[in-house]
Amino acid sequence: MGMNYDTYIGKHCARYYGWLPASKEFKNLIDKPSLKYLTLCACQAIDVFMLELEGVLQRDERKRLPNVIICEKDPGDAAEIFRVVRPPLQEAIIVAPLEDMLTFKDTDETKGLSPEAYVRDRSLRRLLRIKGLSQRIKQHFPFDIINFDTYGNLLNPAPERNRLYQAFERIFALQQGADEFLLFVTTPISDIHPDVESSLKVGLESNVSSYARVRRALESSAGTVRYQEIDEKKRIAVGFAKSLVIPAAQRTGWDHNHRGIFVYDAPSGRTMLSSVVEFTKASAGSTGPTYLDDIIRVIEHMPRYYSYEDSLQDNEVKDHLQKVKEYREGVRSEYTDRL
Numbered sequence: 001m002g003m004n005y006d007t008y009i010g011k012h013c014a015r016y017y018g019w020l021p022a023s024k025e026f027k028n029l030i031d032k033p034s035l036k037y038l039t040l041c042a043c044q045a046i047d048v049f050m051l052e053l054e055g056v057l058q059r060d061e062r063k064r065l066p067n068v069i070i071c072e073k074d075p076g077d078a079a080e081i082f083r084v085v086r087p088p089l090q091e092a093i094i095v096a097p098l099e100d101m102l103t104f105k106d107t108d109e110t111k112g113l114s115p116e117a118y119v120r121d122r123s124l125r126r127l128l129r130i131k132g133l134s135q136r137i138k139q140h141f142p143f144d145i146i147n148f149d150t151y152g153n154l155l156n157p158a159p160e161r162n163r164l165y166q167a168f169e170r171i172f173a174l175q176q177g178a179d180e181f182l183l184f185v186t187t188p189i190s191d192i193h194p195d196v197e198s199s200l201k202v203g204l205e206s207n208v209s210s211y212a213r214v215r216r217a218l219e220s221s222a223g224t225v226r227y228q229e230i231d232e233k234k235r236i237a238v239g240f241a242k243s244l245v246i247p248a249a250q251r252t253g254w255d256h257n258h259r260g261i262f263v264y265d266a267p268s269g270r271t272m273l274s275s276v277v278e279f280t281k282a283s284a285g286s287t288g289p290t291y292l293d294d295i296i297r298v299i300e301h302m303p304r305y306y307s308y309e310d311s312l313q314d315n316e317v318k319d320h321l322q323k324v325k326e327y328r329e330g331v332r333s334e335y336t337d338r339l
Contacts, residue, residue, distance in 0.1 A: 003042065003266075003267070003268075004044070005042050005044040005046050006044050006046070006321075006325055007267075008266070008267065009311040009312055009314065009317060009318060009321065010264035010265050010266065010267075010272070010306050010307075010308060010311040011264060011266070011272070011274075012046070012311075012317050012318075012320070012321045013262065013264055013306040013311050013314060013317050014186070014262035014264055014272075014274040014306075015046065015047060015050055016316075016317050016320050016321075017260070017262065017304065017317075018184070018259070018260045018262045018274060018276045019047065019050075019147075019184050019274075019276060020050060020051070020054060020056075022182060022259045022260065022276045022278070023051055023054075023056045023145060023182060024054060024055070024056060026144070026145065026180075026182045026278065027055075027056050029180075030144065030180065032144065033058075034057075034058060034066060034067050035056060035057060035067065035144040035145055036067040036068075036069075036140075036142070036143045036144045036145070037051065037057060037067065037068045037069070037143060037144065037145045037146075037147070038069050038070075038071070038140070038143045038145070038146045038147065039068070039069075039070055039071075039146075039147040039149070040070070040071050040072065040098060040147065040148070040149050040150055041070055041072075041081065041085075041147070041149075042077070042081075043077050043080045043081055043084065044084075044328075045081060045084050045085050045328070046321070046324055046325075046328075047147055047149075048065070048068065048070075048085055049324050049325075049327055049328040049331070050320075050324045051145075052065065052327075052331075053323065053324055053327045056145075063331075063334065065085060068085070068092060069092055069093075069094065069137070069140050069143070070085065070092060070093045070094070071093075071094050071096070071098045071101070071137070072093060072094075072095055073095065073096060073097040073098075074095075075095050078093050078095045081093055083332075084328070084332060091136075094133055094136060094137050095133075096129075096130060096133045098150060098164075098167055099150075099152070099163040099164045099166070099167040100130050100133075100134075100163075101130060101133050101134040101137050101138075101167075102134070102137070102138075102166075102167035102170040102171070102174075103163050103166050103167050103170065104130050104131055104134035106131070107127065109124055109127065110124070110127050110128060110131055113128060113131075114128075115128045115129065115131050115132025115133075115135065116128075116132070138174060141174040141175060141177065142174065142175045142176070142177040142178035142181065143175070143178070143181060144178070144181055144182065145181065145182045145183075145184075146171060146175075146181060146182070146183050146184070147184045148168060148171065148183060148184065148185045148186070149184060149185075149186040149274075150164060150186075152164040152187075153187055153188050153191060154168060154185070154187040154240075154244065155187055155188070155189060155191070155192045155193060155196045155240070155244075156191050156192055156193040156196065157193050157195075158193050158195040158196050158199075159196070159244070165244070168185065168248060169248045169251075171183075172248055172249055172251070172252040172254055172279075173252050175252075175254075175279075176252070176253075178281070179280065179281050180278065180279060180280040180281065181278075181279055182259075182276070182277075182278050182279075183275075183276075183277045183278075183279060184274060184275070184276055185245065185274070185275050185277070186272060186273065186274040186275075187240075187272070187273055188266075188270045188271065188272055188273075189233070189236045189240070189263070189271050189272065189273045190269075190270045190271040191270070192236070199239075199243055200227075200235070200236065200239030200240070200242075200243050201227045201228075201239070203239060203242050203243040204227055204235065204238060204239055204242065205227060207242065207295065208225045211292060211295075213292060213296055214292070214295060214296065214299065217296050217299040217300050218230070218299055220300070221234075221299055221300050222234060222235075222299075233263045233271070233273075233303055233305055234302075234303065236273065237261045237263065237273060237275075237298065237302050237303040238295070238298055238299055238302075240261075240273060240275065241258055241261065241275065241277075241294075241295070241298045241302075242295055242298075245258075245275060245277060246291065246294070246295075249277075249279055250291075253281060253282045254279040254280070254281060254282060255279065255280045255281070255282045256277055256278075256279055256291075256294055257277065257278045257279075257280075257294060258275065258276070258277050258294055258297060258298050258302065259276040259277065259278055260275075260276045260302065260303075260304065261273065261274070261275045261276070261298065261302040261303040261304070262274045262275075262276075262303060262304050262305075262306070263303045263304070263305045263306070264305070264306040264307075264308075264311060265306070265307055265308035265311070266308075267308070273303065
């Protein structure tokens with residue numbers, strides 16, 4: 001079952017102050033009756049029920065959630081998620097690691113074979129299963145909101161060896177059928193590979209050298225432009241935006257607008273970072289925020305940090321999490337009554 005998100009107040013700070021307001025504004029912006037949502041929610045599905053409670057997601061006339069696709073690598077957890085969330089079809093929950101599906105490429109063994117082909121070799125059967133699931137999840141793209149909140153680490157190992165980061169990069173290509181989308185991306189930042197830390201340092205120093213606005217913003221908000229002297233959470237937040245999120249978007253033609261970066265402590269002792277970013281398809285003559293505008297906004301206003309102790313004192317967040325849980329139990333009891 002993993003972590004109990006019903007009592008994880010720090011994470012709900014990121015949801016409540018970051019994911020939720022950005023989702024409500026995004027829904028009003030694109031003016032669609034029903035949004036498509038991809039999530040990697042845990043069994044408690046707090047994010048799904050929060051967005052439903054707040055009107056971002058709506059159930060259909062049969063009281064099921066259309067357009068919600070959930071990835072879960074654990075079959076037992078997937079069954080529980082289906083019982084709790086009740087999407088229209090069991091197929092809405094895809095059981096496999098997201099990085100396996102989004103980074104799948106045909107090998108000499110799998111080329112020409114359909115996912116349903118019968119083969120005796122166990123490893124080849126597994127590859128064909130992943131091939132089929134890869135085809136299935138890709139058919140659901142594009143999404144309006146994507147919650148890339150995995151158990152893995154985007155900062156360790158380095159990107160060229162990090163299949164999770166490679167899966168993250170693939171999202172931007174798979175979203176090409178959309179004009180805009182909202183992304184939540186969460187990762188631990190208390191275990192960074194030295195090569196990644198070095199690249200964040202080099203990237204920020206390059207911006208300081210190239211852009212006077214960046215230098216002034218850092219001097220004003222951080223009191224220094226020296227990487228090691230900048231508050232650790234701030235330099236990682238800026239580096240994550242500048243060196244990992246923005247390049248992945250720009251390579252596939254997306255403009256970016258960071259709506260917030262939130263850092264919080266997990267009960268396990270890990271420090272987590274969650275970015276909320278709005279992307280719009282880049283076009284000639286675009287008048288949207290520029291790269292420099294976005295970086296300056298991140299430097300001046302991000303991240304917001306919620307320590308473990310401070311989160312436990314935030315009664316507004318605690319009350320909202322309680323409302324979400326009560327709403328979820330009300331929905332669950334309604335299904336039980338229908339059986």
